[in-house]
Amino acid sequence: MDISRSLLGCCLVLAFAAQISLARQLSVQAHANDLVWSHDHWFKLSFNTKAYCLGWMKNVEANNIKNWDLIPLNCYSTVKKYMEQGQYWVDLSVAGDAAWTYLSTFKADGHDAVMFDIDETLLSTLEYQRDISVYGTTLFNSTAFDSYVAQGISPAIKSSLALYNKLKDAGFKLVICTGRKEQLRAVTEKNLQAEGYTDYTELVLKTEEYNGLTAAVYKSMARAKLVKEKGYVFRTCVGDQFSDCAGDAKGEDTFKFPNPMYYIK
Amino acid sequence: MDISRSLLGCCLVLAFAAQISLARQLSVQAHANDLVWSHDHWFKLSFNTKAYCLGWMKNVEANNIKNWDLIPLNCYSTVKKYMEQGQYWVDLSVAGDAAWTYLSTFKADGHDAVMFDIDETLLSTLEYQRDISVYGTTLFNSTAFDSYVAQGISPAIKSSLALYNKLKDAGFKLVICTGRKEQLRAVTEKNLQAEGYTDYTELVLKTEEYNGLTAAVYKSMARAKLVKEKGYVFRTCVGDQFSDCAGDAKGEDTFKFPNPMYYIK
Numbered sequence: 001m002d003i004s005r006s007l008l009g010c011c012l013v014l015a016f017a018a019q020i021s022l023a024r025q026l027s028v029q030a031h032a033n034d035l036v037w038s039h040d041h042w043f044k045l046s047f048n049t050k051a052y053c054l055g056w057m058k059n060v061e062a063n064n065i066k067n068w069d070l071i072p073l074n075c076y077s078t079v080k081k082y083m084e085q086g087q088y089w090v091d092l093s094v095a096g097d098a099a100w101t102y103l104s105t106f107k108a109d110g111h112d113a114v115m116f117d118i119d120e121t122l123l124s125t126l127e128y129q130r131d132i133s134v135y136g137t138t139l140f141n142s143t144a145f146d147s148y149v150a151q152g153i154s155p156a157i158k159s160s161l162a163l164y165n166k167l168k169d170a171g172f173k174l175v176i177c178t179g180r181k182e183q184l185r186a187v188t189e190k191n192l193q194a195e196g197y198t199d200y201t202e203l204v205l206k207t208e209e210y211n212g213l214t215a216a217v218y219k220s221m222a223r224a225k226l227v228k229e230k231g232y233v234f235r236t237c238v239g240d241q242f243s244d245c246a247g248d249a250k251g252e253d254t255f256k257f258p259n260p261m262y263y264i265k
Numbered sequence: 266m267d268i269s270r271s272l273l274g275c276c277l278v279l280a281f282a283a284q285i286s287l288a289r290q291l292s293v294q295a296h297a298n299d300l301v302w303s304h305d306h307w308f309k310l311s312f313n314t315k316a317y318c319l320g321w322m323k324n325v326e327a328n329n330i331k332n333w334d335l336i337p338l339n340c341y342s343t344v345k346k347y348m349e350q351g352q353y354w355v356d357l358s359v360a361g362d363a364a365w366t367y368l369s370t371f372k373a374d375g376h377d378a379v380m381f382d383i384d385e386t387l388l389s390t391l392e393y394q395r396d397i398s399v400y401g402t403t404l405f406n407s408t409a410f411d412s413y414v415a416q417g418i419s420p421a422i423k424s425s426l427a428l429y430n431k432l433k434d435a436g437f438k439l440v441i442c443t444g445r446k447e448q449l450r451a452v453t454e455k456n457l458q459a460e461g462y463t464d465y466t467e468l469v470l471k472t473e474e475y476n477g478l479t480a481a482v483y484k485s486m487a488r489a490k491l492v493k494e495k496g497y498v499f500r501t502c503v504g505d506q507f508s509d510c511a512g513d514a515k516g517e518d519t520f521k522f523p524n525p526m527y528y529i530k
Contacts, residue, residue, distance in 0.1 A: 048355075051351065051352055051355040052355060052359065054352060054355070054356075055352070055355040055356040055358065055359035055360075056359055058323060058326055058356050058359075058523065059356065059359045059360050059363055061323055061326055061327040062326040062327060062328075062360070062521045062523070063327075063521070064359075064360050064363040064364070064520050064521060065359075065363045066367075066518070086316065087316055087319060087320070090313075090316045090317060090319070090320040091319075091320040091323050091324065093320065094317065094320035094321055094323075094324045094329075094330075095320075095324050095327070095329050098324055098329040098330045099329070102331075253331070255329050256327045256328070256329060258323065258327070
Protein backbone atom coordinates (compact mmCIF):
# COMPACT_ATOMS: atom_id res chain seq x y z
CA MET A 1 0.00 0.00 0.00
CA ASP A 2 2.75 2.38 0.97
CA ILE A 3 4.74 1.34 -2.09
CA SER A 4 1.81 1.83 -4.47
CA ARG A 5 1.13 5.28 -2.97
CA SER A 6 4.78 6.20 -3.40
CA LEU A 7 4.67 4.98 -7.01
CA LEU A 8 1.53 6.99 -7.68
CA GLY A 9 3.16 10.08 -6.16
CA CYS A 10 6.25 9.50 -8.19
CA CYS A 11 4.22 9.16 -11.41
CA LEU A 12 2.34 12.37 -10.67
CA VAL A 13 5.59 14.23 -10.11
CA LEU A 14 7.05 12.84 -13.35
CA ALA A 15 3.90 13.69 -15.30
CA PHE A 16 3.96 17.22 -13.90
CA ALA A 17 7.64 17.63 -14.78
CA ALA A 18 6.99 16.32 -18.30
CA GLN A 19 4.11 18.75 -18.68
CA ILE A 20 6.31 21.67 -17.61
CA SER A 21 9.03 20.55 -20.00
CA LEU A 22 6.54 20.27 -22.87
CA ALA A 23 5.03 23.66 -22.09
CA ARG A 24 8.50 25.18 -21.98
CA GLN A 25 9.39 23.56 -25.31
CA LEU A 26 6.20 24.85 -26.91
CA SER A 27 6.82 28.27 -25.49
CA VAL A 28 10.34 28.32 -26.92
CA GLN A 29 8.96 27.19 -30.28
CA ALA A 30 6.32 29.91 -30.25
CA HIS A 31 9.03 32.33 -29.27
CA ALA A 32 11.28 31.24 -32.14
CA ASN A 33 8.37 31.63 -34.54
CA ASP A 34 7.87 35.17 -33.32
CA LEU A 35 11.46 35.97 -34.23
CA VAL A 36 11.07 34.42 -37.65
CA TRP A 37 7.81 36.25 -38.15
CA SER A 38 9.32 39.59 -37.26
CA HIS A 39 12.24 38.95 -39.49
CA ASP A 40 10.40 37.76 -42.57
CA HIS A 41 7.91 40.55 -42.32
CA TRP A 42 10.18 43.50 -41.74
CA PHE A 43 9.14 44.85 -45.13
CA LYS A 44 5.49 44.77 -44.06
CA LEU A 45 6.35 46.82 -40.99
CA SER A 46 8.37 49.26 -43.02
CA PHE A 47 5.10 50.30 -44.66
CA ASN A 48 3.62 51.08 -41.27
CA THR A 49 4.00 54.86 -41.03
CA LYS A 50 4.57 55.09 -37.30
CA ALA A 51 7.18 52.30 -37.31
CA TYR A 52 8.92 53.92 -40.28
CA CYS A 53 8.89 57.34 -38.58
CA LEU A 54 10.31 55.95 -35.33
CA GLY A 55 13.01 54.30 -37.45
CA TRP A 56 13.64 57.56 -39.27
CA MET A 57 13.98 59.44 -35.96
CA LYS A 58 16.37 56.86 -34.52
CA ASN A 59 18.50 56.90 -37.66
CA VAL A 60 18.69 60.69 -37.52
CA GLU A 61 20.17 60.44 -34.01
CA ALA A 62 22.61 57.75 -35.18
CA ASN A 63 23.82 60.15 -37.89
CA ASN A 64 22.74 57.75 -40.62
CA ILE A 65 20.33 60.22 -42.19
CA LYS A 66 22.01 63.51 -43.06
CA ASN A 67 21.46 66.75 -44.97
CA TRP A 68 17.68 66.77 -44.82
CA ASP A 69 15.64 69.95 -45.24
CA LEU A 70 12.26 68.80 -43.96
CA ILE A 71 11.11 65.84 -41.93
CA PRO A 72 9.26 63.21 -44.00
CA LEU A 73 5.85 64.88 -44.19
CA ASN A 74 3.96 61.74 -43.20
CA CYS A 75 6.01 61.70 -39.97
CA TYR A 76 4.50 64.96 -38.71
CA SER A 77 2.22 63.38 -36.13
CA THR A 78 4.91 60.96 -34.89
CA VAL A 79 7.41 63.78 -34.42
CA LYS A 80 4.77 66.02 -32.80
CA LYS A 81 3.84 63.27 -30.34
CA TYR A 82 7.49 62.63 -29.56
CA MET A 83 8.06 66.31 -28.84
CA GLU A 84 4.88 66.90 -26.86
CA GLN A 85 4.18 63.73 -24.96
CA GLY A 86 7.34 63.60 -22.89
CA GLN A 87 9.72 61.12 -24.55
CA TYR A 88 11.78 64.02 -25.93
CA TRP A 89 12.46 65.36 -22.42
CA VAL A 90 13.34 61.91 -21.17
CA ASP A 91 15.79 61.37 -24.05
CA LEU A 92 17.37 64.77 -23.31
CA SER A 93 17.64 63.89 -19.65
CA VAL A 94 19.32 60.54 -20.37
CA ALA A 95 21.72 62.33 -22.76
CA GLY A 96 22.57 64.90 -20.08
CA ASP A 97 23.22 62.14 -17.56
CA ALA A 98 25.48 60.37 -20.05
CA ALA A 99 27.52 63.55 -20.52
CA TRP A 100 27.88 63.92 -16.75
CA THR A 101 28.91 60.25 -16.39
CA TYR A 102 31.73 60.96 -18.83
CA LEU A 103 32.78 64.39 -17.55
CA SER A 104 32.68 63.47 -13.85
CA THR A 105 35.78 61.33 -14.47
CA PHE A 106 37.86 64.48 -15.13
CA LYS A 107 39.43 66.58 -12.42
CA ALA A 108 38.98 70.05 -13.87
CA ASP A 109 42.14 72.08 -13.29
CA GLY A 110 41.06 75.53 -14.46
CA HIS A 111 41.65 74.99 -18.17
CA ASP A 112 39.17 72.15 -18.74
CA ALA A 113 36.21 73.41 -20.68
CA VAL A 114 32.95 72.22 -22.15
CA MET A 115 31.30 73.81 -25.15
CA PHE A 116 27.52 74.02 -25.28
CA ASP A 117 25.24 74.98 -28.12
CA ILE A 118 22.12 77.02 -27.16
CA ASP A 119 18.95 76.16 -29.09
CA GLU A 120 17.63 72.67 -28.32
CA THR A 121 20.69 72.19 -26.08
CA LEU A 122 20.55 74.73 -23.21
CA LEU A 123 17.32 76.47 -24.17
CA SER A 124 14.24 75.09 -25.89
CA THR A 125 12.65 76.81 -28.89
CA LEU A 126 9.82 74.32 -28.89
CA GLU A 127 7.15 77.02 -29.05
CA TYR A 128 8.71 78.36 -32.25
CA GLN A 129 9.08 74.87 -33.64
CA ARG A 130 5.44 74.10 -32.95
CA ASP A 131 3.95 77.36 -34.24
CA ILE A 132 6.26 78.42 -37.09
CA SER A 133 8.42 75.49 -38.16
CA VAL A 134 5.45 73.14 -37.49
CA TYR A 135 7.88 70.51 -36.21
CA GLY A 136 10.12 70.54 -39.24
CA THR A 137 7.44 70.44 -41.93
CA THR A 138 8.20 73.97 -43.20
CA LEU A 139 11.53 75.35 -44.39
CA PHE A 140 13.70 77.40 -42.02
CA ASN A 141 12.72 81.07 -41.97
CA SER A 142 15.56 83.12 -40.48
CA THR A 143 13.46 86.31 -40.14
CA ALA A 144 10.78 84.51 -38.15
CA PHE A 145 13.40 82.71 -36.06
CA ASP A 146 15.25 85.93 -35.23
CA SER A 147 11.93 87.55 -34.22
CA TYR A 148 11.26 84.64 -31.90
CA VAL A 149 14.77 84.83 -30.40
CA ALA A 150 14.38 88.60 -29.93
CA GLN A 151 11.54 87.95 -27.49
CA GLY A 152 14.01 86.25 -25.13
CA ILE A 153 11.42 83.75 -23.93
CA SER A 154 13.08 80.37 -24.57
CA PRO A 155 12.85 78.21 -21.45
CA ALA A 156 15.81 76.24 -20.10
CA ILE A 157 15.90 72.53 -20.79
CA LYS A 158 15.90 71.50 -17.13
CA SER A 159 18.11 68.45 -17.49
CA SER A 160 20.66 70.61 -19.35
CA LEU A 161 20.55 73.23 -16.61
CA ALA A 162 21.21 70.47 -14.07
CA LEU A 163 24.20 69.27 -16.12
CA TYR A 164 25.47 72.83 -16.54
CA ASN A 165 25.32 73.48 -12.79
CA LYS A 166 27.09 70.22 -11.94
CA LEU A 167 29.90 71.11 -14.37
CA LYS A 168 30.14 74.61 -12.89
CA ASP A 169 30.44 73.12 -9.38
CA ALA A 170 33.08 70.69 -10.65
CA GLY A 171 35.21 73.60 -11.89
CA PHE A 172 34.76 73.34 -15.65
CA LYS A 173 34.87 76.48 -17.76
CA LEU A 174 31.57 76.79 -19.56
CA VAL A 175 31.73 78.05 -23.12
CA ILE A 176 28.57 78.72 -25.10
CA CYS A 177 28.70 78.87 -28.88
CA THR A 178 25.59 79.44 -30.95
CA GLY A 179 24.52 79.96 -34.54
CA ARG A 180 22.44 82.95 -33.33
CA LYS A 181 23.66 86.22 -34.82
CA GLU A 182 25.91 88.64 -32.92
CA GLN A 183 23.12 91.27 -33.12
CA LEU A 184 21.07 89.08 -30.78
CA ARG A 185 23.73 89.07 -28.03
CA ALA A 186 21.92 91.27 -25.48
CA VAL A 187 18.62 89.41 -25.63
CA THR A 188 20.38 86.04 -25.68
CA GLU A 189 22.42 86.93 -22.58
CA LYS A 190 19.29 88.12 -20.79
CA ASN A 191 17.42 84.95 -21.72
CA LEU A 192 20.29 82.68 -20.58
CA GLN A 193 20.69 84.50 -17.26
CA ALA A 194 16.94 84.54 -16.59
CA GLU A 195 16.85 80.79 -17.12
CA GLY A 196 19.71 80.14 -14.71
CA TYR A 197 22.70 79.87 -17.05
CA THR A 198 25.11 82.12 -15.17
CA ASP A 199 28.91 82.32 -14.89
CA TYR A 200 29.76 81.08 -18.38
CA THR A 201 33.17 82.34 -19.46
CA GLU A 202 32.43 82.83 -23.17
CA LEU A 203 29.37 83.43 -25.27
CA VAL A 204 30.26 83.14 -28.94
CA LEU A 205 27.66 84.31 -31.46
CA LYS A 206 27.96 84.23 -35.24
CA THR A 207 29.74 87.39 -36.40
CA GLU A 208 29.98 88.53 -40.00
CA GLU A 209 33.46 87.02 -40.39
CA TYR A 210 31.81 83.58 -40.32
CA ASN A 211 29.14 84.43 -42.91
CA GLY A 212 28.79 81.86 -45.65
CA LEU A 213 30.46 79.13 -43.64
CA THR A 214 28.61 76.07 -42.43
CA ALA A 215 27.88 75.78 -38.70
CA ALA A 216 30.38 72.91 -38.55
CA VAL A 217 33.21 75.08 -39.90
CA TYR A 218 32.25 78.18 -37.89
CA LYS A 219 32.03 76.30 -34.58
CA SER A 220 35.23 74.36 -35.22
CA MET A 221 37.06 77.65 -35.99
CA ALA A 222 35.59 79.30 -32.89
CA ARG A 223 36.83 76.45 -30.65
CA ALA A 224 40.28 76.42 -32.24
CA LYS A 225 40.54 80.19 -31.72
CA LEU A 226 39.63 79.90 -28.03
CA VAL A 227 42.19 77.13 -27.55
CA LYS A 228 44.90 79.18 -29.23
CA GLU A 229 44.13 82.58 -27.73
CA LYS A 230 42.85 81.68 -24.27
CA GLY A 231 44.26 78.25 -23.48
CA TYR A 232 40.99 76.36 -23.11
CA VAL A 233 41.21 72.57 -23.12
CA PHE A 234 37.88 71.31 -24.43
CA ARG A 235 36.97 68.01 -22.78
CA THR A 236 33.74 67.65 -24.64
CA CYS A 237 31.17 69.41 -26.75
CA VAL A 238 27.40 69.16 -26.34
CA GLY A 239 24.91 70.02 -29.06
CA ASP A 240 21.73 68.87 -30.75
CA GLN A 241 23.40 68.95 -34.19
CA PHE A 242 26.35 66.91 -35.43
CA SER A 243 27.68 70.20 -36.82
CA ASP A 244 27.91 71.60 -33.28
CA CYS A 245 30.72 69.21 -32.45
CA ALA A 246 32.60 68.39 -35.66
CA GLY A 247 36.15 69.36 -36.57
CA ASP A 248 38.82 70.72 -34.24
CA ALA A 249 39.21 70.88 -30.46
CA LYS A 250 35.93 69.19 -29.63
CA GLY A 251 37.28 66.82 -26.99
CA GLU A 252 37.65 63.06 -27.15
CA ASP A 253 33.97 62.33 -26.81
CA THR A 254 31.05 64.50 -27.81
CA PHE A 255 27.34 64.35 -26.98
CA LYS A 256 24.47 64.59 -29.43
CA PHE A 257 21.20 65.73 -27.92
CA PRO A 258 18.03 64.57 -29.70
CA ASN A 259 16.42 66.74 -32.35
CA PRO A 260 14.11 65.24 -34.97
CA MET A 261 12.91 68.67 -36.19
CA TYR A 262 15.75 70.20 -38.16
CA TYR A 263 19.22 69.52 -39.50
CA ILE A 264 22.01 72.12 -39.71
CA LYS A 265 25.13 71.47 -41.78
CA MET B 266 -37.99 91.60 -44.29
CA ASP B 267 -35.23 90.76 -46.73
CA ILE B 268 -32.83 93.12 -44.93
CA SER B 269 -33.57 91.66 -41.49
CA ARG B 270 -33.10 88.11 -42.85
CA SER B 271 -29.81 89.17 -44.38
CA LEU B 272 -28.77 90.71 -41.06
CA LEU B 273 -29.75 87.56 -39.20
CA GLY B 274 -27.78 85.45 -41.67
CA CYS B 275 -24.81 87.76 -41.35
CA CYS B 276 -24.95 87.58 -37.55
CA LEU B 277 -25.09 83.80 -37.65
CA VAL B 278 -22.07 83.69 -39.94
CA LEU B 279 -20.15 86.10 -37.68
CA ALA B 280 -21.11 84.16 -34.57
CA PHE B 281 -19.97 80.94 -36.21
CA ALA B 282 -16.68 82.52 -37.28
CA ALA B 283 -16.15 83.90 -33.77
CA GLN B 284 -16.86 80.46 -32.33
CA ILE B 285 -14.28 78.87 -34.62
CA SER B 286 -11.76 81.57 -33.73
CA LEU B 287 -12.39 81.06 -29.99
CA ALA B 288 -12.13 77.30 -30.32
CA ARG B 289 -8.89 77.73 -32.20
CA GLN B 290 -7.53 80.08 -29.55
CA LEU B 291 -8.44 77.67 -26.77
CA SER B 292 -6.91 74.83 -28.67
CA VAL B 293 -3.66 76.79 -29.05
CA GLN B 294 -3.72 77.62 -25.34
CA ALA B 295 -4.29 73.99 -24.41
CA HIS B 296 -1.51 73.11 -26.79
CA ALA B 297 0.92 75.57 -25.15
CA ASN B 298 0.02 74.17 -21.74
CA ASP B 299 0.83 70.69 -22.95
CA LEU B 300 4.32 71.83 -23.87
CA VAL B 301 4.81 73.43 -20.48
CA TRP B 302 3.45 70.36 -18.78
CA SER B 303 5.79 68.06 -20.66
CA HIS B 304 8.69 70.28 -19.93
CA ASP B 305 8.14 70.83 -16.23
CA HIS B 306 7.47 67.17 -15.69
CA TRP B 307 10.34 65.61 -17.58
CA PHE B 308 11.69 64.33 -14.28
CA LYS B 309 8.40 62.54 -13.61
CA LEU B 310 8.65 60.81 -16.96
CA SER B 311 12.25 59.90 -16.38
CA PHE B 312 11.02 57.63 -13.58
CA ASN B 313 8.77 55.80 -15.99
CA THR B 314 10.74 52.66 -16.82
CA LYS B 315 9.62 52.28 -20.41
CA ALA B 316 10.28 55.96 -21.22
CA TYR B 317 13.69 55.73 -19.57
CA CYS B 318 14.55 52.55 -21.49
CA LEU B 319 13.50 54.04 -24.83
CA GLY B 320 15.71 57.02 -23.96
CA TRP B 321 18.55 54.70 -23.02
CA MET B 322 18.23 52.84 -26.33
CA LYS B 323 18.17 56.05 -28.36
CA ASN B 324 21.19 57.42 -26.53
CA VAL B 325 23.09 54.19 -27.20
CA GLU B 326 22.52 54.69 -30.94
CA ALA B 327 23.60 58.35 -30.67
CA ASN B 328 26.88 57.16 -29.10
CA ASN B 329 26.14 59.07 -25.90
CA ILE B 330 26.19 55.94 -23.74
CA LYS B 331 29.42 54.00 -24.11
CA ASN B 332 31.40 51.16 -22.59
CA TRP B 333 28.50 49.30 -21.02
CA ASP B 334 28.65 45.61 -20.13
CA LEU B 335 24.99 44.85 -19.61
CA ILE B 336 21.79 46.61 -20.54
CA PRO B 337 20.05 48.28 -17.55
CA LEU B 338 18.34 45.21 -16.07
CA ASN B 339 14.98 46.93 -15.73
CA CYS B 340 15.07 47.53 -19.49
CA TYR B 341 14.93 43.83 -20.33
CA SER B 342 11.28 43.80 -21.39
CA THR B 343 11.61 47.04 -23.41
CA VAL B 344 14.65 45.72 -25.29
CA LYS B 345 12.99 42.32 -25.82
CA LYS B 346 9.87 43.97 -27.24
CA TYR B 347 11.97 46.18 -29.49
CA MET B 348 13.86 43.16 -30.83
CA GLU B 349 10.85 40.88 -31.24
CA GLN B 350 7.96 43.06 -32.23
CA GLY B 351 9.37 44.44 -35.45
CA GLN B 352 10.71 47.94 -34.75
CA TYR B 353 14.27 46.57 -34.80
CA TRP B 354 13.87 45.31 -38.38
CA VAL B 355 12.31 48.58 -39.45
CA ASP B 356 15.20 50.58 -37.92
CA LEU B 357 17.69 48.29 -39.70
CA SER B 358 15.82 48.72 -42.96
CA VAL B 359 15.83 52.53 -42.67
CA ALA B 360 19.56 52.42 -41.83
CA GLY B 361 20.25 50.26 -44.90
CA ASP B 362 18.28 52.66 -47.08
CA ALA B 363 20.26 55.59 -45.67
CA ALA B 364 23.53 53.85 -46.55
CA TRP B 365 22.29 53.25 -50.09
CA THR B 366 21.16 56.89 -50.43
CA TYR B 367 24.73 57.92 -49.62
CA LEU B 368 26.57 55.28 -51.64
CA SER B 369 24.41 55.58 -54.75
CA THR B 370 26.00 59.01 -55.33
CA PHE B 371 29.38 57.35 -56.06
CA LYS B 372 30.36 55.96 -59.42
CA ALA B 373 32.31 52.90 -58.35
CA ASP B 374 35.42 52.57 -60.53
CA GLY B 375 36.76 49.21 -59.43
CA HIS B 376 38.61 50.39 -56.34
CA ASP B 377 35.65 51.74 -54.39
CA ALA B 378 34.88 49.46 -51.49
CA VAL B 379 32.50 49.12 -48.58
CA MET B 380 33.35 47.31 -45.38
CA PHE B 381 30.65 45.34 -43.61
CA ASP B 382 30.66 43.76 -40.19
CA ILE B 383 28.85 40.38 -39.89
CA ASP B 384 26.92 39.84 -36.66
CA GLU B 385 23.89 42.14 -36.34
CA THR B 386 24.98 43.75 -39.63
CA LEU B 387 24.82 41.13 -42.42
CA LEU B 388 23.63 38.17 -40.33
CA SER B 389 21.41 38.13 -37.26
CA THR B 390 22.37 36.23 -34.12
CA LEU B 391 19.04 37.05 -32.55
CA GLU B 392 18.37 33.44 -31.55
CA TYR B 393 21.62 33.40 -29.57
CA GLN B 394 20.85 36.79 -28.06
CA ARG B 395 17.42 35.62 -26.96
CA ASP B 396 18.44 32.23 -25.54
CA ILE B 397 21.95 32.77 -24.20
CA SER B 398 22.68 36.47 -23.83
CA VAL B 399 19.01 37.01 -22.83
CA TYR B 400 19.02 40.30 -24.73
CA GLY B 401 22.07 41.73 -23.04
CA THR B 402 21.21 40.86 -19.45
CA THR B 403 24.03 38.31 -19.10
CA LEU B 404 27.74 38.85 -19.70
CA PHE B 405 29.29 37.82 -23.03
CA ASN B 406 30.29 34.15 -23.08
CA SER B 407 32.75 33.54 -25.91
CA THR B 408 32.54 29.72 -25.67
CA ALA B 409 28.76 29.77 -26.01
CA PHE B 410 28.94 32.33 -28.82
CA ASP B 411 31.52 30.32 -30.77
CA SER B 412 29.34 27.20 -30.39
CA TYR B 413 26.41 29.13 -31.77
CA VAL B 414 28.47 30.46 -34.69
CA ALA B 415 29.78 26.95 -35.40
CA GLN B 416 26.23 25.85 -36.22
CA GLY B 417 26.22 28.23 -39.20
CA ILE B 418 22.54 29.01 -38.80
CA SER B 419 22.47 32.81 -38.57
CA PRO B 420 19.86 34.21 -40.96
CA ALA B 421 20.56 37.16 -43.24
CA ILE B 422 19.17 40.51 -42.22
CA LYS B 423 17.04 40.96 -45.32
CA SER B 424 17.41 44.72 -45.62
CA SER B 425 21.20 44.28 -45.40
CA LEU B 426 21.14 41.62 -48.09
CA ALA B 427 19.19 44.03 -50.30
CA LEU B 428 21.78 46.77 -49.67
CA TYR B 429 24.65 44.32 -50.29
CA ASN B 430 23.16 43.23 -53.62
CA LYS B 431 22.56 46.80 -54.77
CA LEU B 432 26.19 47.68 -53.98
CA LYS B 433 27.37 44.57 -55.83
CA ASP B 434 25.34 45.57 -58.90
CA ALA B 435 26.73 49.11 -58.65
CA GLY B 436 30.29 47.76 -58.88
CA PHE B 437 31.50 48.22 -55.30
CA LYS B 438 34.04 45.81 -53.85
CA LEU B 439 32.49 44.17 -50.83
CA VAL B 440 34.80 43.58 -47.89
CA ILE B 441 33.62 41.74 -44.82
CA CYS B 442 35.48 42.14 -41.54
CA THR B 443 34.34 40.38 -38.39
CA GLY B 444 35.36 39.86 -34.78
CA ARG B 445 34.67 36.12 -35.31
CA LYS B 446 37.83 34.05 -34.94
CA GLU B 447 39.86 32.79 -37.92
CA GLN B 448 39.10 29.19 -36.81
CA LEU B 449 35.44 29.84 -37.70
CA ARG B 450 36.20 30.79 -41.32
CA ALA B 451 34.77 27.70 -43.04
CA VAL B 452 31.45 27.74 -41.22
CA THR B 453 31.18 31.53 -41.54
CA GLU B 454 31.77 31.35 -45.31
CA LYS B 455 29.18 28.59 -45.63
CA ASN B 456 26.67 30.59 -43.58
CA LEU B 457 27.24 33.78 -45.60
CA GLN B 458 26.93 31.99 -48.95
CA ALA B 459 23.82 30.07 -47.88
CA GLU B 460 22.18 33.34 -46.90
CA GLY B 461 22.97 34.99 -50.23
CA TYR B 462 26.13 36.95 -49.47
CA THR B 463 28.20 35.93 -52.48
CA ASP B 464 31.04 37.52 -54.45
CA TYR B 465 32.65 39.43 -51.59
CA THR B 466 36.30 40.10 -52.30
CA GLU B 467 37.64 39.78 -48.75
CA LEU B 468 36.55 38.04 -45.60
CA VAL B 469 38.73 39.17 -42.72
CA LEU B 470 38.45 37.22 -39.46
CA LYS B 471 40.33 37.91 -36.24
CA THR B 472 43.68 36.15 -36.38
CA GLU B 473 46.04 35.71 -33.44
CA GLU B 474 48.10 38.74 -34.47
CA TYR B 475 45.19 40.92 -33.38
CA ASN B 476 44.74 39.22 -29.98
CA GLY B 477 44.46 41.62 -27.08
CA LEU B 478 43.52 44.56 -29.29
CA THR B 479 40.12 46.19 -29.15
CA ALA B 480 37.77 45.63 -32.08
CA ALA B 481 38.20 49.31 -32.99
CA VAL B 482 41.99 48.93 -33.33
CA TYR B 483 41.84 45.53 -35.05
CA LYS B 484 39.31 46.66 -37.66
CA SER B 485 41.08 49.94 -38.29
CA MET B 486 44.37 48.06 -38.83
CA ALA B 487 42.67 45.55 -41.12
CA ARG B 488 41.25 48.33 -43.31
CA ALA B 489 44.54 50.22 -43.45
CA LYS B 490 46.31 46.99 -44.48
CA LEU B 491 43.84 46.36 -47.31
CA VAL B 492 44.23 49.94 -48.54
CA LYS B 493 48.01 49.66 -48.52
CA GLU B 494 48.39 46.14 -49.91
CA LYS B 495 45.44 45.90 -52.29
CA GLY B 496 44.51 49.47 -53.20
CA TYR B 497 40.96 49.48 -51.84
CA VAL B 498 39.34 52.89 -51.45
CA PHE B 499 36.80 52.54 -48.67
CA ARG B 500 33.82 54.78 -49.32
CA THR B 501 32.02 53.77 -46.17
CA CYS B 502 31.86 51.26 -43.38
CA VAL B 503 28.72 49.63 -42.02
CA GLY B 504 28.45 48.01 -38.61
CA ASP B 505 26.26 47.70 -35.54
CA GLN B 506 29.10 48.86 -33.24
CA PHE B 507 30.92 52.19 -33.24
CA SER B 508 34.11 50.14 -32.99
CA ASP B 509 33.37 48.59 -36.40
CA CYS B 510 33.98 51.92 -38.09
CA ALA B 511 36.44 53.93 -35.99
CA GLY B 512 40.00 54.90 -36.89
CA ASP B 513 41.62 54.70 -40.33
CA ALA B 514 40.30 54.28 -43.85
CA LYS B 515 36.64 54.08 -42.92
CA GLY B 516 35.35 56.47 -45.59
CA GLU B 517 33.90 59.93 -45.14
CA ASP B 518 30.61 58.76 -43.70
CA THR B 519 29.91 55.60 -41.78
CA PHE B 520 26.66 53.87 -40.86
CA LYS B 521 25.71 52.58 -37.42
CA PHE B 522 23.10 49.84 -37.44
CA PRO B 523 20.94 49.54 -34.31
CA ASN B 524 21.94 47.21 -31.51
CA PRO B 525 20.65 47.73 -27.97
CA MET B 526 21.92 44.32 -26.75
CA TYR B 527 25.69 44.59 -26.47
CA TYR B 528 28.59 47.00 -26.75
CA ILE B 529 32.04 46.10 -28.12
CA LYS B 530 35.00 48.42 -27.60
